[in-house]
Amino acid sequence: MEHGEYTVGWICALPTELAAAVAMLDERHNPLPQDSHDHNNYTLGRIGVHNVAIACLPSGVTGTTSAAIVASHIRSTFPSIRFGLMVGVGGGAPSAKNDIRLGDVVISKPDGTSGGVIQYDFGKTVQEGRFVRTGSLNRPPTVLLSAVNTLQARHRMDEPELTKYLADMTLKYPKMQEDGTYPGPQHDQLFEAQYNHQEDDDTCASCDRVHMVSRSIRSDGDSAVHYGLIASGNQVMRDGVTRDRLRRELDVLCFEMEAAGLMDDFPCLVIRGICDYADTHKNKRWQPYAAAVAAAYAKELLCVIPANQVVRTRAIGETNAQACE
Template sequence: MTYSHNDYSIGWICALPLEMAAAKAMLDKPHPRLAQPPHDHNTYAVGELFGHNVVIACLPSGVVGTASAATVATRMLSTYPRIRFGLMVGIGGGVPSADNDVRLGDVIVSNPGGEFGGVVQYDYGKAIREGRLQRTGMLNKPPNVVLTAVSELQSNHLMGMSQIPQFLRDMLVRFPGMTLFGYPDNTEDILFEASYEHEVASRTCRGCDQKRVFARDARVSKDPQIHYGLIASGNQVVKSAVVRDKLGADLGVLCFEMETAGLMDGFPCLVIRGVSDYADSHKNDDWQMYAAAVAAAYAKELLSCVSVAQTENIPNALDAGIGLATPARNA
C-alpha cells in the first residue's frame, strides 16, 4: 500500500534520540519514509499502531526546550495536515511525596486538574511577593476522545490487565540490540532526603551518605506504576530537591519536563513521561532508556483504546489549534 502525508492522524513527538528509538520499536508496522517539503527540517519515522497511522519526530540533537518543541510541531502539522492529536512521550523528573509514591521507571500521564488542563508552565507567570509566580491562565487539555481512552486504560490497569510488560518483552525480542532499554536490575532506585546534596566529584551515588536515604517500603513487582495528574513544563532543568518539593507542593505536579508548554496551545496532546530521575542533584542517566521504553509502551497501549473511527471524527489539529509560531505564553 502507498501512503501519503494525509493518511497520518497521530503525531508522536520525542525530545531525545533514545526516546525516538523506543517509539520506533513500538510500531506494529513501519512505513517507508515519505518525501517532505524543503522548509521542513524534521526527521520522521512513520508506521502503524493498532490501525492508526502514526508519524514520529524528534527534536534536533542537543536542542531542547519549549521553543524547539513548538518548531518541530509546527513543521509536523504543516507536512502532515490531517494529524488529529499529539503524544509527547519521553522521560521526566519525578516528584515523590507522601501522597504519590512516584519511583524510577514509573509512568506519569498528564491529566486535567483544578484550573489546569494537565500541563502547567511553571516558569512563566506574573511575579508577586516573596519571589513566587502567579500562573496567568492554563494550557489546553487533549481532546476528549484521548481522555476517554485514558479512563478506559486506567480501569484496565486497576483490573490488573496491563499490556506494558508484554510490550517491553516484545521490544527486546524484536530488537535484541536494545538490551539497555530493559529494566536496570543492577541499578538501585534510591531517593535521598531533599536537604542532602550529591557528592559533586562522583557520577554515581556510591560515595553519598547512605544514612541520608529516604526509607521506603520495597515494591513487590518491578512493573511500572502509572500516575495521573499535572506535569510541570519549563525551559530549565530542575536539579534541586528543595525546588522540586516546593513547586510540587505549590502546584500539585507529579513530574518536571522541558518541552510540552511549547505545544499545548496549538497542538492538542497528551503528555506521557517515564520517570528517569527525581529532579534532584543526584540525577544521572542510569534509568533513562528504561523510562523512555515504559513511556512508549504506555503510549502504545493507549492507542489500543482509541478506535480509528473515533480519530477520524476529531478536527485536524491545525483547525483546532491557534498556531505554534511561538511557545505557549499562558500558563
C-alpha cells in the same frame, strides 16, 4: 501511504526516546517527501489501526520553543493529524501521597482549572518578590482523555501491557535488551531533598545512605502508572528543595521541558517515564528503560482508541483555524 493518511503525531526529545518510539511500531512505512522548510526527520509507521508520524527534537536542542517548532512542522506536513503524543522521560516528584519510583509512568491529566500541564516558569514577579504564574494551557483532546479513562479502569482489573510490549521490543531488536530491562530497586535511590550529591560522577557511591528516604520494596517490581499534573519549563529541574516546594504549590507529579510549548497549538497527551528525582543525584542510568516504558504506555493507549473515533476528531489545523475565527 500518503501524507493525509497519518492521524497521530508523536514527538520526543532524545535519541533514546526516539529509538523506543520506533521500536513500538507494528509496521514501518517508507519516507514521504516534505517541504524544504520542514527540518524534521520523520519515522513513519503504524501502531494498531493508527498511522503515526514520529519526530524528534534536533540534537542538543530542548525546551518549549524547540518543541513548538517541531510540532508546527508536523501540522504543515501531515494535515490530517488529529492529536499528538509527547513521549519521553521526566523527573519524578515523589511524596507520601504519590509513591513515584524510577521506571514509573506519569500521564498528564486535567485537574481543576489546569489542562494537565503547568508551565511553572511562566508568570510575573509582584510585590515583595512573589512570583505569580499566569495563563493556563489547553487540555488534551477528548478522544485521548477517554482512552486514558479506559486504561485506568482496565488496569484496576488487569495488569498493564507494558511488560509485554517491552518484551516484544527486545525480541524484535536484541540490541535494546538492556533498554527494556528493569534496572532493579537497588539502583532506585531517593535522598532527602536538602541532601546534595557528593561527587561529580554518575553514581551515588559517595553519597551517605543515612540520608536516603526509607521506602518499602514493591513486591512485583512492575512500573506503576500515575495520573495528574505535570510541570513543564525551559530549565532542567535539578534541586530537591525546589522540586518539593513546587510539588506542594502546584500538586505536580513530575517535571519535564517540552510540553508547555505544545498544548495550545498541538493538542496532545504527555507521557513521561520517570528516570530521576529532579534533584542533584540525577544521572542517566534509568533513561533508556524510562523512555521504553513511556513508549510502551503510548502504544497501549493507541491500541484502545478505535479508528472511527479518530476520524470524527477534527484535524489540528482545522481546530486551530476555527479557534481563530
